[in-house]
Amino acid sequence: MNSHEMEAHTMTGHPVYFNQAMTLFDAANSEDPNQDEGQPKELLYAQRMSDMIGRFAPGASEAAQLAVRAQHIRRWAVPRSGYPMTKEGYHAWRTGLYTFHADTAAGLMRQAGYDEVMIERVRKAVGKRGIKVNPDTQLLEDVANLVFIEHYMLGFARSKPDYDEEKWLVIIRRTWEKMSKDAQAFALSGKIRLPESLVPLITKAISP
Numbered sequence: 001m002n003s004h005e006m007e008a009h010t011m012t013g014h015p016v017y018f019n020q021a022m023t024l025f026d027a028a029n030s031e032d033p034n035q036d037e038g039q040p041k042e043l044l045y046a047q048r049m050s051d052m053i054g055r056f057a058p059g060a061s062e063a064a065q066l067a068v069r070a071q072h073i074r075r076w077a078v079p080r081s082g083y084p085m086t087k088e089g090y091h092a093w094r095t096g097l098y099t100f101h102a103d104t105a106a107g108l109m110r111q112a113g114y115d116e117v118m119i120e121r122v123r124k125a126v127g128k129r130g131i132k133v134n135p136d137t138q139l140l141e142d143v144a145n146l147v148f149i150e151h152y153m154l155g156f157a158r159s160k161p162d163y164d165e166e167k168w169l170v171i172i173r174r175t176w177e178k179m180s181k182d183a184q185a186f187a188l189s190g191k192i193r194l195p196e197s198l199v200p201l202i203t204k205a206i207s208p
Contacts, residue, residue, distance in 0.1 A: 013062060020112035025069045028108065032076050042072050048151055053143045056186050063118060064136045067125035068143050070105035102127035131178070142183035145175050146192055149202075154195035165201065172205035 025046065032040035049068040053060050078100050083089040102123040109119045125136040132138060148156075157168070176184060184206075186192065194202065 014114070014118075017109075017113045018062060018066070021066055021109050021114065022069055024108040024112055025066075025073055025105070028074050028104070029072075031074070034076055042075055045072050045147070046070070048147050049143055052147050052150070052192075053139070055191060056143060056146060056183065057139055060139060061136060063121040063125060064139045066105070066109065066122045067136060067140045070101060070108075070122065070126050071140060071144060073101050073104045073108075073126075075101070098127045138180055142179050145179050146183060146187060148175065149187060149194065150192045153198060157195070157198060168198075168201050169205045172202055176206050 026043060029043040029046050030040050032042045034041040036044050046069050049071055050065070053065060053068045057064070075097065078093070078097050080090070080093050083093040083096070105126050106119045106123050109122060121136060124130060124134060125140045128137060128141070130137045131141050157163075163171075179187070187194070
């Protein structure tokens with residue numbers, strides 16, 4: 001039994017559909033031409049998302065498990081360079097990505113056999129609709145931010161050497177504010193690896 005099948009038998013109501021959808025998601029992300037640690041970048045990201053939801057919310061819904069796996073599905077197909085290099089262009093790119101990821105996940109779930117009720121539930125989460133009010137969307141947001149802190153924050157910091165402390169405090173606070181209280185507590189519980197060199201900044205940013 002592979003890891004998908006183990007998840008499906010213990011965590012979902014539709015194991016055959018779930019296994020097929022996860023396989024299709026991974027196949028799509030395996031086509032990423034960008035590499036990270038010797039793997040297709042978005043495939044590794046998706047695996048990290050599934051790992052984190054298993055650690056943070058082991059009883060997560062089937063929809064949430066599917067949504068976190070599809071969070072960045074085929075992201076390279078919508079490059080930032082396709083939008084104006086302005087603040088407005090950046091926000092348009094992000095909004096376009098949400099729709100693209102949601103539509104891509106929906107199409108693959110349809111191939112896997114899911115009905116439109118489950119597809120729409122995952123579309124809503126992946127499309128970032130209802131943060132703070134829709135549990136699946138908020139859980140996706142929590143997991144994404146926990147993964148960013150553990151795996152990507154340090155690399156992002158190194159890529160922005162011109163950012164001063166105040167800029168970093170703003171970035172960390174914005175990340176923190178998007179997370180639920182449970183996710184904030186989990187981040188500080190020792191159950192994720194905080195980027196050691198940034199811990200003083202993180203502590204300062206989240207202090208009352």
